[in-house]
Amino acid sequence: MTGSRETVLIVVRGPSGAGKSSVAARLRAAYGRGVALVGQDVLRRTVLRERDIAAGANIGLIDLVARYALDHGFHVVVEGILTADHYGPMLARLVAEHEGRSHLYYLAVDFDETVRRHATRPQATEFSPEDMACWYRADDLLPGGLEHVVPQRSTLDGTVRRILADTALTPPGRTPRP
Template identity: 75%
Template sequence: MNDTVEQPSPVGAGTGTGSTDAVLIVVRGPSGAGKSSTAARLRSAYGRGLAIVGQDQLRREVLRERDVAGGANIGLIGVVTRHALDHGFHTVVEGILDAGRYGAMLTDLVAGHRGRSFLYYLDVGFAETVRRHATRPLSAEVSAEQMAGWYRPRDLLPGGREHVIGEDGTAARILADTALTPPGWTPRP
C-alpha cells in the first residue's frame, strides 16, 4: 500500500509568494488519515516558525461553511497560507482538500511560492480511517456512514506532484524530505 518513490524533491519554485527560505508543505488525504496529527508533530519537532493552516479550522470553525465547490474557505486557505509564507513561516496546509474543489488553489499556491514546496497524500484505506476516527471526539457527530460518503481513494492532484505515503507514514519522513531543522531564528518572539 505504500507507493513511495525515490527521495522526494520539491515542486517548482515560483516567483511571487514567500521567501526562497520558506518551505510550503501540503498534507492531504481522507478523513481520519492522520493529517492534523502529522501537522502537529511537524510543529512539535520544528518549534516556532512553522504555521499550520488547517482546512477544518478555517472551513468549519472560522466560516462555519459546508465543503462545497466555490466555498469561501478555499480562497481563505490560500490567503492565510500566502500571508504566513510572506512573513517567513514555513507553512503546512492540511486537510482532506478534495482535488476537484481545492486542486486549482493548491496548484496556484505552489506555482506562486518562491521557496521549496512539498505535496503529500496520506494513502489510508477506509477501514483504517474509520478505526482512527473512532478515537476522536468528532466521532460522536460524524458516523462511519457519513465518512463513507466523503471517502475518495487516491484522490491525487493532477500532474503527479504528490508524494504518496502509506498507512505507516510519519512526520519524520516529511521532516527528512524537506530538510527542516529547528531554526536559530524565528519570525516572531
C-alpha cells in the same frame, strides 16, 4: 510570487481520519516557532461554518492565510481532506507561485482504516462512518504527480520523520524529534 526562497510549504492531504492533523501538529512541534498551521477544518468548519462545496469561501481563505504566513517568513503546513476537484487548482497555484520549496503529501488510507482511526479521535461523535463514506475518495491525488504518496502502513512517527527529512525542516542547531 509568494514567500521567500527560505520558506517551506508543506501540504498534507488525505481522507478523514488519515492522520493529517496529527502529522501537522508533530511537524510544528519538531520545528518549534516559525511554522504556521493552516487547517482546512479550522477555517471551513470553525471560522466560516461552511459546508465543503466547490466554490466555497474557505478555499480562498486557506490560500490567503497560507500566502500571508509565507510572505511573513513562516514555514507553512496546509492540512485537510482538500479534495482534488475543489482544492486542486488553488493548491497548484499556491505551489507554482511559492518562491521557496514546496512538498505535497497524500496519506493513502483505505476506508475501513479511516473509520477505525476516527473512532479513537475526540471528535468521534461529531460525524458517523456513514458521513465519512460520503466524503471518502480513494486515491484522490492531485494531477501532475505533485504529491508523495504515504502508504497506510506508515506510522505517525515514520510519516513525520519522512517529511522532516524530505523538507529539511529543521531549525539550525536542532535535531528534529517526531
